[in-house]
Amino acid sequence: MSQLAQPTLGRAPVALAPTQPLTLRINGENRTLNVAPWTTLLDALREYLDLTGTKKGCDHGQCGACTVLVNGKRINSCLSLAVMQESEDITTIEGIGTAEELHPLQQAFIDHDAFQCGYCTPGQICSAVALLKEGRGKTEAEVRDLMSGNLCRCGAYTNILSAVMEVVNAQKA
Amino acid sequence: MNSFTYSPPTAVDAAVRERINRPDSAYIGGGTNLIDLMKENVAHPTHLIGLKKLPLAEIENLPDGGLRLGAMATNADTAWHPEVEKRYPLLNQAILAGATPQLRNMATNGGNLMQRTRCYYFYDLATPCNKREPGTGCSAIGGYNRIHAILGASEQCIATHPSDMCVALAALEAVVRVSSPQGERSISFANFHRLPGDRPELDNTLRPGELITALDLPKKGFAKNFTYLKLRDRSSYAFAVVSVAAALELDGDIITDARLALGGVAHKPWRKAEAEQLLIGKPATLVTFRQAAAELLAGAEGHAHNAFKIELAKRAIVRALKQATEMDYVLDTNAFQNSNP
Numbered sequence: 001m002s003q004l005a006q007p008t009l010g011r012a013p014v015a016l017a018p019t020q021p022l023t024l025r026i027n028g029e030n031r032t033l034n035v036a037p038w039t040t041l042l043d044a045l046r047e048y049l050d051l052t053g054t055k056k057g058c059d060h061g062q063c064g065a066c067t068v069l070v071n072g073k074r075i076n077s078c079l080s081l082a083v084m085q086e087s088e089d090i091t092t093i094e095g096i097g098t099a100e101e102l103h104p105l106q107q108a109f110i111d112h113d114a115f116q117c118g119y120c121t122p123g124q125i126c127s128a129v130a131l132l133k134e135g136r137g138k139t140e141a142e143v144r145d146l147m148s149g150n151l152c153r154c155g156a157y158t159n160i161l162s163a164v165m166e167v168v169n170a171q172k173a
Numbered sequence: 174m175n176s177f178t179y180s181p182p183t184a185v186d187a188a189v190r191e192r193i194n195r196p197d198s199a200y201i202g203g204g205t206n207l208i209d210l211m212k213e214n215v216a217h218p219t220h221l222i223g224l225k226k227l228p229l230a231e232i233e234n235l236p237d238g239g240l241r242l243g244a245m246a247t248n249a250d251t252a253w254h255p256e257v258e259k260r261y262p263l264l265n266q267a268i269l270a271g272a273t274p275q276l277r278n279m280a281t282n283g284g285n286l287m288q289r290t291r292c293y294y295f296y297d298l299a300t301p302c303n304k305r306e307p308g309t310g311c312s313a314i315g316g317y318n319r320i321h322a323i324l325g326a327s328e329q330c331i332a333t334h335p336s337d338m339c340v341a342l343a344a345l346e347a348v349v350r351v352s353s354p355q356g357e358r359s360i361s362f363a364n365f366h367r368l369p370g371d372r373p374e375l376d377n378t379l380r381p382g383e384l385i386t387a388l389d390l391p392k393k394g395f396a397k398n399f400t401y402l403k404l405r406d407r408s409s410y411a412f413a414v415v416s417v418a419a420a421l422e423l424d425g426d427i428i429t430d431a432r433l434a435l436g437g438v439a440h441k442p443w444r445k446a447e448a449e450q451l452l453i454g455k456p457a458t459l460v461t462f463r464q465a466a467a468e469l470l471a472g473a474e475g476h477a478h479n480a481f482k483i484e485l486a487k488r489a490i491v492r493a494l495k496q497a498t499e500m501d502y503v504l505d506t507n508a509f510q511n512s513n514p
Contacts, residue, residue: 037178037221038177040208059212060212073278075275075279076275079209080208080279084201084223127275134274144409145408148409149272149276
């Protein structure tokens with residue numbers, strides 16, 4: 001008899017929980033949607049609100065591609081439920097800069113070619129926007145540590161660091 | 174992830190009543206570990222009790238000179254709280270050594286204590302695991318066990334507790350305050366997490382339904398001579414291979430009080446009174462440090478891929494104690510406290 005445990009499939013609840021109306025404040029706008037409680041903030045943004053700038057990378061809080069700001073603080077939207085973020089002030093990459101007037105970090109990413117495929121970029125920029133606000137990362141070593149929650153599979157770290165440092169240094173000046 | 178219902182009660186007594194009435198429910202703080210476990214199908218509660226509306230996010234001074242950390246204060250807000258930075262810099266260092274800014278902004282103090290092991294087999298539903306499915310066996314024993322325990326393990330389980338914050342809380346002798354329908358009680362940090370023994374599915378000594386409401390730090394913060402030394406496979410965003418929380422009080426070069434706790438080596442932060450006694454009253458020298466390190470590692474047993482951690486832990490202890498001795502901490506509010514010296 002094999003000692004291997006059988007994979008346990010999800011236990012079905014007694015009844016499927018109904019979706020509930022939920023209002024999220026996103027990029028300064030109130031948006032009401034019907035989501036099931038197990039909908040992550042990331043899935044709510046992408047699948048229900050068509051805000052696809054926020055990316056799904058690992059979906060386990062390891063890569064940072066899903067980084068958004070909640071009340072100005074960076075979080076992994078894949079590890080939060082939409083229902084947990086009711087009445088909070090959420091900012092996604094769509095709420096940072098405009099096509100006419102880029103955020104200084106967005107301009108710096110272009111100037112420094114701080115990407116290859118670009119998939120991690122919205123998360124990198126949201127994370128760096130929060131880093132500037134936190135005011136803790138001043139040196140390259142500190143910025144590397146404080147940006148370690150955002151992985152770049154292409155390995156564009158050198159240019160990402162240059163881009164972020166340019167804006168950090170401009171703030172210091 | 175299975176389907177579930179969600180409710181966010183606004184009072185502690187309502188939350189604990191709901192938890193008792195729904196045995197298949199779970200509390201959710203920041204969700205950084207629980208939601209991941211649910212996505213992996215390791216955890217499958219059918220009802221989540223959201224804690225964020227409870228009034229448990231305060232950090233406040235206690236009349237006895239200690240500091241109360243609300244269970245729902247985030248790890249980031251706790252690490253950067255002025256009182257923590259000034260009076261408990263060891264805790265600041267330990268928190269900042271763990272996870273990422275994003276995760277620390279979500280993860281709560283109570284949740285940090287409640288996070289589960291990162292043992293690969295615990296997460297892998299295709300393999301036996303006594304912690305996940307009691308009685309099925311331990312795949313880490315005889316498997317790949319680099320991140321596993323060298324102290325206090327059992328034949329049932331060699332998982333480690335993954336927290337950095339908890340290692341500092343153990344050294345600082347924090348007290349865990351919990352609520353249940355029977356009222357409130359306090360649990361010393363040493364008695365909060367448990368060793369696996371023959372019940373590896375139990376990580377801690379909480380009774381059914383009990384909710385962590387706060388962590389109380391005693392007045393003594395060892396704010397002058399301390400170190401949190403974390404050794405890991407990359408310089409940021411990795412769990413500890415071995416970590417050391419070292420805290421000393423010195424009178425000249427004589428050690429008058431000492432705390433020493435290890436992370437990454439056991440099912441709970443590892444402390445031993447005998448090791449600390451070997452430091453107290455002695456000169457702060459490498460000889461003294463090596464004696465304490467040997468005592469703290471006494472009885473350590475390695476497996477195929479983690480036996481190196483025994484010697485690594487001893488050397489880490491000596492280095493941490495040396496750093497703590499040479500340190501003379503004064504808070505520089507302009508400097509980022511680098512968590513990885």
